[in-house]
Amino acid sequence: MRTSPRERLSDALYGLGWSTVKKLPEPVAQRLGRAIADAAWKKRGTGVLRLEANLARVVPDAGPERLAELSRAGMRSYLRYWMESFRLPSWSEERIREGVVVQELHHLTDALDAGKGVVIALPHLGNWDLAGAWVTTELGVPFTTVAERLKPETLYDRFVAYRESLGMEVLPHTGGTAFGTLARRLRAGGLICLVADRDLSASGTEVTFFGEATRMPGGPALLAQQTGAALLPVTLWFDGPVMRARVHAPVPVPESGRRAEKTSVMTQAMADAFAEGIADHPEDWHMLQRLWLADLEERRP
Template sequence: MSGVRARVADRLTDLGYAAGWQAVQRLPEPVARGAFDAGGRWAAGRDGRRVRQLRANLRVATGGRLSEDELADLTVRAVRSYARYWQEAFRLPRLPGERIVADTASSGVEHLEKARADGRGVVVALPHSGNWDAAGVWLVDWLGGPFTTVAERLRPESLYRRFLDYRASLGIEVLPLTGGARPSSAVLREWLAGGGFSCLLVDRDLGSGGVPVDLFARRATMPGGPALLAAQTGAALHPAVCRFTDRGWEFAVRPEVPVDGPGRLRDRVAAAMQGVADAFTQDLAVRPEDWHVLGRIWADVPPDPPAGERG
């Protein structure tokens, strides 16, 4: 019976996403935006565990400098930013690509241009900030073709396929983190060795072999895959951050983080990922509310206690 209940729950989850996806796309844009913003305020007010984890993470990201009221206000803005991401995720396939490109402010593109002119592949290392799907639309337009990325396999499988189709409609080629016909790392190596671009979200370590880094002056782990791929293929490793603007989106690319040179590969990978963490520390501080981290980032930073128990 438990297997039947799990299948029914998976089916209901998929149907719920499908219904929401269609409904939001049919709504006028101002109505959808207002509804999700109100939902974000409501979710922040509920003070659930994920919101309290977000609050604790933001305290670290702001160096503990904010008062309790300022931190509360930042947390509300952060949940509203996360709600904006989902509203746009549901609607993005309906938005003209020309509009997304026109409303995206980009910086540091000269770094990508140099790597491309040299015939090198590029690994863009990103945190979960702003709208990385909108940045993907901008990058597909700039490249004149697709780039690759890796996504965690969701349950149910039908929901995972729905997200694959969604990103494919934006021109993004998605590889499954697990369960693919070939290991995603092997496919990425071939793609990068041929001069392709890949974008990888790296501020959450989903495996067990993460690289220790200092992120906002506190020990965390990040997957070492981006630096390892760059070292193995000769690709350029570039940190980048996505942010929201009043009009649209921002995509900021940082200079290349070197992975070549003397020393053991393990040490060079660790040093490169620390360089990525340093770039994140600097760039996420510009608009910390756009960093969507409702999960645990630092082992020693649990969720804040409920509002009634906070001193």
């Protein structure tokens, strides 16, 4: 399959990031990330404008100046994610352990100790790759995740190799086999982690999110129903030099109703947990794409 010049450029830039940024002293990488973020913010490109439009729903009382402040902080947070991700393969185990502070961890450890499978569902908050590295390093628990099939294929391969180097098993989002593999991992008492605040299939479960309709993946709820695994929403945010995480209480499976009805109730509960974390730390929500149905319908014609 032929690749476009833009795809080849993206692959080259990501390759440069993983090969070069990880060699920089940490203060230099941090300054570089802030400089790139500020330049992108000042350019007012599509991503920045979409981020502000999304944040306007999260912080409805914010005026233009406050939204501009949040979007600038959001771009700095987003570039911090990338700078940390490029450097993660070179971090020591001690650096990873010290870089994350987790609240209410007992929700996760209790389920694992009971021999249950666990589905961790996260929004695009903070640095989910760092959170995964902390799980494999601090808890010694391997886990399985799903990655969007990026173009070109070489770029997807880079992401798979990067996440596998952090101790993750990575399955492709497309191809139809991921769900069955995830279910088998859970029935064996395993852990899976899914970023789940944006539906990539256009057939997700409709939820109300910050007062408006959108769709989120129903997979986490379906997996919990079918395997008996615990569904745990997790939210992340940056706090100075560390990242903090909160493991929310398990989402219960409704006692009655059809599978689709149970999935709807559970996915809404997951979305509510995401909304709580995003509302508390809107500057760390890296959503630079259209999310709500009203925005998606605008683009369709």
